[in-house]
Amino acid sequence: MVNPLWLFALSLGAAFLLPLVDRLGRRIALALVHGVTAAWLAAGIFWLSILLSGGEAMDFGTAGFMAPLAIVLRVGLAEAAGVTAVALTGLLAASSLTRSLRDAPLGGSMALLMVLMGLSGIVLTRDLFNLFVFLEISAIGTYGFLGFDDRKPALRAAFKYMIAGGLASSLYLIGVIYVYRLADTLNLDIAASGTALSGPAGTAAVFFLLAALLVELKPFPANGWAVDAYETAHPGVSAILSGASATALLLALWKILPLLGPAHLSLVAASGLATFAAGNLVGARQDRPLRMLGYSSVAQVGLVAAVAALARLSGLGDGGSDFAAMVAGGLLLNHLLAKTGLFLLAGAVEDDRARGPLSPLALAAAGILSAALVGLPPFPGFWAKWRLVRALADSGRWWILALVLGGSLLEAFYVFRWLGARTKGEAGEAPVRLGIRGAGPVLAALLLVAAGTLGGIRGPVPDLLLWAPWAAAAVLFLLDGIPGRLKGILSAAAAAAFGAAVWGRLDGLGQFFAVMLLGGGALFSIAALRKGGARRGLYPLLSAATLALGAILAARTPLEFFFAWETMTAASWLLVLRGRDGRKPALSYIVFGLGGAFLLMAGLAAGGWDGGTAAAGWPGLLVLAGLLVKAGALGVHVWLPGSYAESDDESSGFLSAALSKAPVFALFALALSLGAALPGGPWTSRVLGWLGLATALGGALYAVYQEDIKRTLAYSSLGQIGYILLAFAAMDQAGWTTSLYLALNHFLYKSMLFLAVAGVIQRTGTRNMYEMGGLIKKMPVSFLSVLMAIIALSGVPPLSGFGGKWLLYSTLIGKGWYLEAAVAFFASGVAFLYLYRLIHSIFLGQPKPSQSEVREAPAALVLPQLLLMAVLMAVSVFPRLMLDPILALVGDRFPTTLAFEGSRLRSALGYWDGTLTMVVTGGVFALCLAWMLANLHNPQSVRQFNIVFAAERPLRPETTHYAWRFFEPYRKALGFLTRERAERFWDAFGTGAASVGGALRRLYTGNGQTYALHVVLYVAVLYLLLGVL
Amino acid sequence: METGILVRVGYALVSLFVITNYGLLLIGSMARISAKVQGRVGQPVWQPYIDIVKSTAKRNSIGHGVMFYLGPVFRLAGGVGTYMFIPAVYGSVLFRNFSDSGDLLLVMYFIFFGQLGMALGASEGGHPYSAIGVSRGLAQMTAFEVPFALSVIAVAIQYRTLDITAIVAAQQGGFWNWTVATNPLAVAAALIAFLGMSMHNPFSIVIAPQEIPIGPPTEYQSNLLGMLQTNRAIFNGAKLVLYMNLYFGGATDVVTMVVKTFLIYFINVFVGQAFPRFRVDQSIRFFLGVPTLIGIASVIIAAI
Amino acid sequence: MLVDAAILVSGFVMIAAGIGAVLARSLLVSILLSGGVSLVASLVFLLMGAPDVAMTEAAIGSGLTTVVYLYAMARARQPDEEDADPLGDAVKGGRR
Amino acid sequence: MSILEFVSRINPVAASGAVLVLVGVWGVLARPNLFKIAIATSVLETGVNLVILSTGYIRGRTAPILDSAADASTAAARMTDPVPQALVLTAIVIGLAVTALQLSYAVRLRAAGGGSSIESYGDEKW
């Protein structure tokens, strides 16, 4: 192993000689600086490779002596990783720093060298006083570094930073000397091995050490000085502070953990968690990106510290240090790379006057970094968080679990809010390109991808099939330059290929849903061919989301499931964000998506999926709740309409028709894992039923009042999912059959509707129904498609939709859910309102002159619709095509009440013969048609305005196309039902959180002295707590 | 039971013929009775026949598009179909119609078939009144469906079936077995709903635009109007038969059927004459108020 | 014990000087008092048998540090009165 | 336990050092002048140095320097603890470095037109 002392000699030698080297030219000096950092990196990687392949940790003494007499450095796995991380951050930041360092006095470059060396020293040393020296080296380096490019805000911040730093180092010294006094050594290992520190004096001495390190870790509320620095310093400096510095300090904390007693550890945990919560609360109030990242930094560091302390405190997880290393280390690695990258990126893009959107590469980097920060798969934070949550759940620490997940959600909220804003940029501005400054962020992103992927594949998710979404996204992203239509075909092919690959390993339920989920993906990939051009981003995301849906079906373990689930959430969120006005809806989509996912995660982690006793209890209920959020049950549906409406038209269709079935699948899978039962007992079923019903009614009522077609369809989807939930909740053969039948039907007709509507919007350029009219003549196929779809959707015989209604009411009445049945009847009546309006306002009534040039939709939309119409007719004439597989699927888990007699389906209460109904209706219709035609004398088509209009001739279609606020009387009567209570509730919830954050952030007065006061008060309070604990 | 398909079609046509004539006469006579009540002479009983013949015989017709033509077809098919799915006379092979296609639920939903088609056809006419009428009609429909559905549910609970034939069968054996005797609340709810369904007063605001010239079917005339008028008779008859089956013990022969349905219809018209019109929002709130409560009560009674 | 007493007396002197340094309105007085604290501390160090430290404290703590303060005061054009010029921009001479 | 005994148990260096630390902290927190903060920090550091050295204070012992008269074998019995001394040496120099840098910032801030009170540097907040 390389002796680390060589590296210190190298760093110091280079630093001391730098003024001389600088005389040869600044470039050479900078090359030397970066070269030294690279040497550290090489050494770190070298150590890592040795230690990971089974090498032992090694101690290196100085002056020819070892531990008690001399200072000892240790190279173990954690140290090697720490050194690597520090050097890596230094090199990543170089891309952004180099130019500034070139223009500033040499002191900047020296400071960089010193900071990095100091941090490495903190990581390596085993001597408490030597640790102090290295803390001071890095501190002084940081002080100098903060102001090196002479920006005034940074100068101000640096002064504040120094005050707090001075207090911390004084505390540390006091601690060190009393440790020496009591334990008679400065060496960590010797100090930890004895009992000299276990008395009250020892506790107090260790407390001072700990307090100093905690203050250096920027705990809430004693971190204003740090946040100010993060905000104002050169982004490269902030990156190093947030990444490298935090890593080194956390390792220092980790080192002194053996000295700490349980009370100390509790303090660390409490302080860390409080910091995590408060940092994220305040961060959510930030609109300045760098400061926001600063708050996020302190929050993350708090979490890692808390995890490390908890792991030691009571053997969280399996109790081994392996757990702490994996979780805290994983979180730290994730934080390090993501935050470094984000600081560099934000510095680059926020620095510019340019307010335009980001270039694709920058966008990809920003997306990866943000997603990693939030802990989305497949990044290291995801794996770490999973293990953490699992361990917390195992040990019953629900409050901590809730806090961790809640904080993460807040973080997701503000990070993605920023990302959304940056993605879109301001209209009309040139795209922001990163140039050389992009090297750091892009590299950080790539490292995150590599680390996460390797960690996942070699760890908990070795199944390569589950990685297909990411592979597809990556490949299509790299191919993003090729013509869009080619990519669309590739995307559809990927869905088909994936389907073929997983088909064999899916059970019946999986195969049933695979048809919808993967088929839907392929269908809408094809539909996307309607437009040429590159359509950047669409296909990679569509393909990733589709394959992620497939992966959800194919997952075997809870973690695999959750992995695929979050992949799906992330990909679909970006699809929403891609929409023209997708920013706000995408934010609410991801926040609710992740909120649901976190509930799911908590439940899964607590064993909510294992079919054990836990699953039947409230871990299972948590899973259920998470799925309901994603399904958009009333109350947590607020994310749904906006995101369905604002995403690209094919994406909306995909979301509504296909993706919305993922939670349905999961519900069935959950119930099946419990032996066809719901967690929590019979009441769950009852409550879920009513919830589904409320969703059905609410969705329909909301849909009635929309002016925007896609919103109408979005709410309609909501309502339909409500019926699916309702039927599912019945938990008997008829109910499940109904639920699956409705799901498949919904897929069929909602696909048709979205395809048709996509064509309409593409041709007319508007989504407002009242701005259309009379399109039946221009777009007959689309009209027919919509007509069939709404007949099916409304449940009017003879199309297959009636089967759904018949099954539903048979289930409900058979089950004894009479009131539910009545409300369902009302809800399905309400559906007529919006459906009629949909077809009337768009296709019937008076055509608009401005739309006289409108043509039928492109073939890419029409052909799938024709196909779907054929399928719909087939299953309407022969319901057994659909119902036989479903009945087989549901099997004999429940007492059998449904059975076919020939073409007649018989329930406990009645019967329905779809084929005969179709024949009779067809016959009657033919008869009537024949009569009509036979008596049609001399029919003449009249001009547009040739109507009987109260003795007037209208001149403008606007006066005769009654379409705007179509159901006003209805609103008058029942509008009170559709007041946006859920929206208001969540708004109030958000406002509440925001005002807490707002109150907390009042602590950050900007006064350096107040910050110092916070530091001292923090220490005092901590000491009092120590006494209490 | 197994009858040749051609024979069944033949029976169905006979049944249809009967109900058509009966429906027309019913409308005619009811108009006559109304007139008498109001002290007018009124139209002849066979006036509906005259209207249809006149319309159908018109030499010219104008159209606004395919859907415009298809609207009345849908409408008439809806009316005929609804009737076809109801067994009109209990135990009669002739009047069994195609009731083996589905149970009560099929009938309830098939009612919408014609209304939907009509609405679409009327809409294509491009007249704003059509749309207004439809919007009002649909809005009101959602409301009166609630007491009706509750009442149907009560019936289903009571007889443990949704099969109309079985429901009728269960009511055989005298007045005290009829639903109207066993669960009068269900019948009350259903009858109030019927007022809305038939768009009689006080729930006739829906067809108010029609009165200016003539409502959702504003643009219709000639043959197309004739079909609508025909449908009115058949559809009315179908609904009355359905009510009779559900609440009034059904009928074992045609005469009973005629008497019972006449009386049911008479009640409605009578009530209709006594009340002023509701606005749409008023009628919605009305239906969701007391009738719904009655319906819920009926369900509770049935369930206990 | 004599040493202890001397140390205690020095301790009181230092504390008094320290409080004085914090309270004094004149920065110059403050600086000198703080230097005085260091000087007395170096005396204490000497009494404790730490001549190395005493030398260092005397040279750096009370000597050089004081000089640095004085230079910095001059360079910053900081008025001697502590409360003077609290919000800045009074130092404009010759600057943009 | 007599008062004398009690007093004799108290480490006089540590006591004065600790009080000086508190005085320094109080100064840092209470005086808004930039230079005053630096001065208070210096007082604080001196206090810390006293506290450090106090742990090496052994009554009646001499400095840990061998003279030609004494040999190493008896040294340990006569001399005080050298370790805190070594540490304090380092701490003093570091303290100087920090003070110098802090003062430079004060000078730089003033040169940029800032005030002499730290309250005038609160632009970054919330």
Added chain:
Amino acid sequence: MMRRVLVFLAVAGLAAALLPLALGTGVPEAPGALATAYLEDAPGDFGAANVVTAIVVSYRGFDTLGEVAVLFAATAGVGALLTRKRLGIGDAEPADKPAATEILVTATGLLTGLLVMFGVYIFLHGHLTPGGGFQGGVVIATALLLGLLARPESKLSHGILSAVESLSGAAYVGMGLAGAFLAWGFLDPRVLPLGRIGSLVSAGSIPVIYSLIGLKVGAELSGILDALKGDRE
């Protein structure tokens, strides 16, 4: 008012934490095992009479190297912060110009020389007597300061200062490496013969290292004063 209360509470809290520790640990009766080991072994190990020096330069020499690095970083920081450009001092404008009398100039000239020699003496004897590189360095810096005061128009030669600083620092590191390669570890002074305890040429390379430290510290402190004076480009 609120603020004063909080400050009081904060200081009181800190006092609650600090005072029991400071007062409760009392006065040690004898050095601990580690201190005893140093006292007993240092002369034998390194041949240094001053045990503190032995610890500072050898046993814990790595700390001292770090300490030098701290001072170096601070100097660099001060130098970067307080350039003439950043301080807004024009090119022609001299920094400060207090009047100096002829006598003072002559006297300080003499004194400067003496002080420099004294400084050198201190760090050369660091292993024997109290004092060492740092103290000597301060004395040297003081000497240069006096020179500055006497002749304000004179400027220190940055080139020379910087070269001295760089080279002595590099040489220090070099001595450390020499210890590693020629003796038993990094900064091991036993690369030179240990000599007789108490003589000037003894204690291996300790005097060399301390001298280098002295030069470096002297140069750095002068650099700080120089920068505060406003003479940095």
